[in-house]
Amino acid sequence: MQRRHLLAAGSATLALPAFGLDFAAPRAPAAMRASVDRIIDITVGIRPFRAQGPRIEAEKRLGKTLVHHYGHGGSGWSLSWGSAQRALALVQAGGARPGERIAVIGCGAIGLTTARTAQQAGYKVRLYAKDRPPRVHSSAATGLWTPDSRIVASEHASEAWTAEWEAMARASFKVHQGYLGLPSGPVEWHDGYVVADEGFDQPLPSYAAHGSEPDYPELSSRIADLRPQGRELAADEHPFRKPHARRFTQLVFNIPAYQRLLLEDFARDGGELVQREFRQPRDFARLPERVVVNCMGDGARKLLNDVGMTPVRGQTARLIPQPEVDYALIYRGHNLVVLPRRDGLLVAAMGEHDFGSDELQPDRAQTEAAVQRLAGLF
Numbered sequence: 001m002q003r004r005h006l007l008a009a010g011s012a013t014l015a016l017p018a019f020g021l022d023f024a025a026p027r028a029p030a031a032m033r034a035s036v037d038r039i040i041d042i043t044v045g046i047r048p049f050r051a052q053g054p055r056i057e058a059e060k061r062l063g064k065t066l067v068h069h070y071g072h073g074g075s076g077w078s079l080s081w082g083s084a085q086r087a088l089a090l091v092q093a094g095g096a097r098p099g100e101r102i103a104v105i106g107c108g109a110i111g112l113t114t115a116r117t118a119q120q121a122g123y124k125v126r127l128y129a130k131d132r133p134p135r136v137h138s139s140a141a142t143g144l145w146t147p148d149s150r151i152v153a154s155e156h157a158s159e160a161w162t163a164e165w166e167a168m169a170r171a172s173f174k175v176h177q178g179y180l181g182l183p184s185g186p187v188e189w190h191d192g193y194v195v196a197d198e199g200f201d202q203p204l205p206s207y208a209a210h211g212s213e214p215d216y217p218e219l220s221s222r223i224a225d226l227r228p229q230g231r232e233l234a235a236d237e238h239p240f241r242k243p244h245a246r247r248f249t250q251l252v253f254n255i256p257a258y259q260r261l262l263l264e265d266f267a268r269d270g271g272e273l274v275q276r277e278f279r280q281p282r283d284f285a286r287l288p289e290r291v292v293v294n295c296m297g298d299g300a301r302k303l304l305n306d307v308g309m310t311p312v313r314g315q316t317a318r319l320i321p322q323p324e325v326d327y328a329l330i331y332r333g334h335n336l337v338v339l340p341r342r343d344g345l346l347v348a349a350m351g352e353h354d355f356g357s358d359e360l361q362p363d364r365a366q367t368e369a370a371v372q373r374l375a376g377l378f
């Protein structure tokens with residue numbers, strides 16, 4: 001009954017000539033079916049946040065060239081390709097010749113894209129990992145283009161660092177565009193709405209104001225030209241039960257499809273995947289490969305005792321897929337992000353104590369509360 005009412009409200013809005021001003025034939029967004037009995041999965045992952053930004057550097061150790069490539073916070077999928085190009089340059093500088101086999105440790109977003117980038121440069125690659133998708137933290141990601149999410153603390157974001165970040169973001173963006181239009185839809189563009197109780201000129205409290213999190217720099221303005229800027233909508237231009245809404249357009253990663261494609265491409269180009277856990281740095285010395293790229297994400301914090309790293313827990317849940325829903329939705333200031341992923345409506349919300357936590361136990365109450373906030377928007 002309630003849903004029928006919602007849809008009716010949507011089509012009533014359709015009749016308004018002002019609705020969806022940018023389109024010749026405006027179409028009302030289909031209502032999201034937000035109810036807790038539609039939750040089909042809850043996944044927890046750890047963001048490998050490093051206050052100084054990702055570690056991309058080489059060292060000679062244990063008779064190997066060890067290229068460290070970890071610590072991408074909440075930006076790993078977004079920045080992956082540009083970051084992998086930096087790691088590849090270190091592999092090349094370390095003396096590895098094309099045709100030689102190198103080792104990549106880790107099978108998350110960073111390991112897979114590093115392995116592909118190395119293969120494309122002519123290297124043979126053997127991937128070693130304790131776990132593979134979907135049992136890696138990268139599998140829990142929301143799937144938004146967010147190259148500036150928990151990627152560095154303000155105090156470490158010098159101009160030189162920021163310029164390097166911008167170059168990586170731009171390079172990564174370009175590669176992601178090459179994955180558009182494929183049958184499994186690893187990468188897609190979607191419109192989205194940010195809805196709010198208060199005007200967009202009202203500032204939100206910074207992450208730092210919530211307690212333990214550091215202050216993060218504003219980086220997105222450096223790459224503002226990479227996507228449409230969106231605009232604020234008048235009340236009769238959107239169907240949401242909130243006074244304020246903006247429309248944006250954003251790159252979305254269908255994580256399972258993207259991972260699967262990367263694994264298939266890796267195998268097709270002769271890549272080998274070996275299940276192995278490294279318990280101490282000395283284990284690197286036992287590998288037959290001369291050049292080893294360490295893409296262990298949060299695993300590097302533990303193995304190398306990198307005290308600059310902080311685990312940041314994140315939980316994503318999926319509601320039964322609704323192919324008719326093709327827009328993202330963000331409830332500003334209310335800790336809710338929803339994406340129209342092919343494997344379900346992806347609902348992401350932060351928990352109060354997630355910064356500094358590596359607790360992998362799902363918290364269903366947290367997800368149910370987020371779904372209820374979502375239901376209130378329609």
Ligand SMILES: Cc1cc2nc3c(=O)[nH]c(=O)nc-3n(C[C@H](O)[C@H](O)[C@H](O)COP(=O)(O)OP(=O)(O)OC[C@H]3O[C@@H](n4cnc5c(N)ncnc54)[C@H](O)[C@@H]3O)c2cc1C
Nearest residue numbers: 076078106107108110130131138142143144278297299314
């Ligand atoms: C909830 C959540 C939402 C996110 N949303 C987004 C988003 O919308 N957009 C975005 O760009 N990014 C997002 N991220 C961030 C992104 O997922 C991370 O930056 C990324 O997962 C880091 O990838 P990784 O490959 O470094 O690490 P992981 O995915 O953790 O992979 C590490 C690999 O190393 C292996 N490994 C670890 N330790 C060992 C060991 N001792 N021996 C052998 N192998 C080992 C693991 O088995 C695994 O294969 C999100 C993350 C989370 C958790």
